[in-house]
Amino acid sequence: MLSFNHxxxxxxxxxxxxxxxxxxxxxLLLAVLYKKYNPLESAFFPACxxxxxxGLLCPGCGSQRAIHQLLNFxxxxxxxxxxxxxxxxxxxxxxxxxxLIPHPDALLLAWRxxxxxxxxxxxxxxxxxxxWILRNIL
Numbered sequence: 001m002l003s004f005n006h007x008x009x010x011x012x013x014x015x016x017x018x019x020x021x022x023x024x025x026x027x028l029l030l031a032v033l034y035k036k037y038n039p040l041e042s043a044f045f046p047a048c049x050x051x052x053x054x055g056l057l058c059p060g061c062g063s064q065r066a067i068h069q070l071l072n073f074x075x076x077x078x079x080x081x082x083x084x085x086x087x088x089x090x091x092x093x094x095x096x097x098x099x100l101i102p103h104p105d106a107l108l109l110a111w112r113x114x115x116x117x118x119x120x121x122x123x124x125x126x127x128x129x130x131x132w133i134l135r136n137i138l
Contacts, residue, residue, distance in 0.1 A: 035071035039064040059132045084131045
């Protein structure tokens with residue numbers, strides 16, 4: 001007979017699996033849309049509200065176009081659209097992979113703290129702000 005704790009764990013795993021599957025399906029749908037349709041040529045994709053109001057580029061401006069270019073294997077064009085996004089994608093993937101490892105060893109935990117800990121977050125914030133300023137004055 002199954003214990004109560006096992007049943008609760010089973011429901012939690014099932015719920016997590018369903019949510020993960022829905023999220024993956026949503027991401028695949030977005031990938032198909034971004035691969036097929038160029039945000040420059042389609043009114044379906046929203047414009048940046050910051051740029052619409054100020055005329056200045058925000059750190060995310062060009063991200064939709066960069067994703068379209070990446071999905072069509074045009075790395076140079078993606079880098080031209082938003083270099084910060086192109087650089088950030090491998091960083092985010094590594095963080096996601098580290099989180100998927102069920103029982104990380106001490107070395108991996110040290111790397112995670114170095115790359116994604118509080119000090120790293122502050123550095124990333126400064127990089128984003130510097131990118132924001134520099135892309136508008138250069």
